[in-house]
Amino acid sequence: MTEPLHYDIEGHGPVLLVIPGGAGHPMGFDKVVAVLADRFTVVTYDPLGLAHGRLGEPVGDQRVEAWSDGARRVLQEVLPEGESAYVLGTSSGGVTALDLLARHPERLSHVVAHEPPCVRVLPDGAVQQANFQEVYDTYRAAGLQAAAVRLGAVLTGQEAEPAEGQPxxxxxxxxxxxxxFLAHVLRQFTSYAPELTALTSASARLTLAAGSDSRGQLLHxxxxxxxxxxGGGFVEFPGGHVGVAEHPVEFAELLAETLVAGEAHAPG
Structure with a gap:
């Protein structure tokens, strides 16, 4: 049985599919969407339907490919015949955007993947995956706050003091x-290995992005x-990992410039 799709549409213009990070809940995206809606038809995808009445319902371990397939289905529903879409994915949504481009590039104009945590590709990828496993283990043993402290330490490369708490x-x-996110997304998405060959073939349609405040950190x-x-482009956006919420106007303006410039250099 095909899972129902959950998304919101705002604005007018070319389609821009937005894939949030975390567990896919679009919290913190209201302001940037409002700015982007002046230039784009912004389609905000909510993979688990958390902002559409499904928060509190059972959730299983998530797969990048399932989110990507859902994003493809959303585009099938909203994209006019003969047109192509822009895509912004942040964090785990950025991983989804990479998979979408690798497997379904045919109707994508340009994709911006902001700080996708697919650390498996790095030379020290095994070490980083083990670090994220520790975040998960901390969450299960000591709860949300302790895990958030450990996650922050992994992302910044700092040492974290052991934290106590209750699961x-x-x-x-x-x-x-x-x-x-910690229970059902973090390990699966950080262990995802992007199809580098497919992304290289589509590199003219791809920009990797990171926050200027994230310099020297893992996801930058x-x-x-x-x-x-x-061979994709690289652009620094304002703020850090959650720059989309920290600097929504500046983030939106740079995103629009990046998408349009990227499309101009993509093959027809």
């Missing part, structure tokens, strides 16, 4: 998007590595 109940986990390094090994 969440099943009901508490289902009601919290960040908990769902990951984005640069992917750009260098696919």
């Amino acid at each position: 969440l109940s099943w009901e508490e986990e289902l009601a919290n998007p960040m908990a769902l 390094r990951t984005a640069r590595f992917l750009a260098e090994h696919t």
Whole structure:
């Protein structure tokens, strides 16, 4: 049985598919979407339907390919015949955007993947995957706050003091998007290996992005590595990993410039 699709549409113009990070809940995207809606038909995809009445329902371990297939189906529903779409994916949504481009490039004008945490591609990828496994283990043993501290340390490359806490109940986990991310998205998406050959073939349609405040950090390094090994572009956006919420106007303006410039250089 095909899962129902959950998305919102705002604005007018060429289609821009937005794939949020975390567990896919579009929290924090309202302001950037409002700015982008002046130039694009912004389609915000909610893979698990968390903002559409499904928060609190059971969630299983997630797969990048399932989110990507859902994004493809959304485009089938909203994209006019003969047109192509822009895509912005952030964090786990950026991983999804990479898979979407690798497997379904035919109707994509340009894709911006902002700090996708697919660290498996790095020379020290095994070490980084083990670090994210520790974040998951911390979440299960000591709860949300302790895991968030450990996650911050992994992303910044700093040492984290051991933190104490209580694990969440099943009901508490289902009601919290960040908990769902730690429980069912983090390990699966950070262990995803992008199809570098396919992305290289589509490199004219791809820009890797990272926050200027993330310089020297793990996901800035990951984005640069992917750009260098696919031939895609690289652009620094304002703010850090959640720059889309920190600087929505500046983020939206640079995104629009990047998408249009990228399309101009893509093959017809």
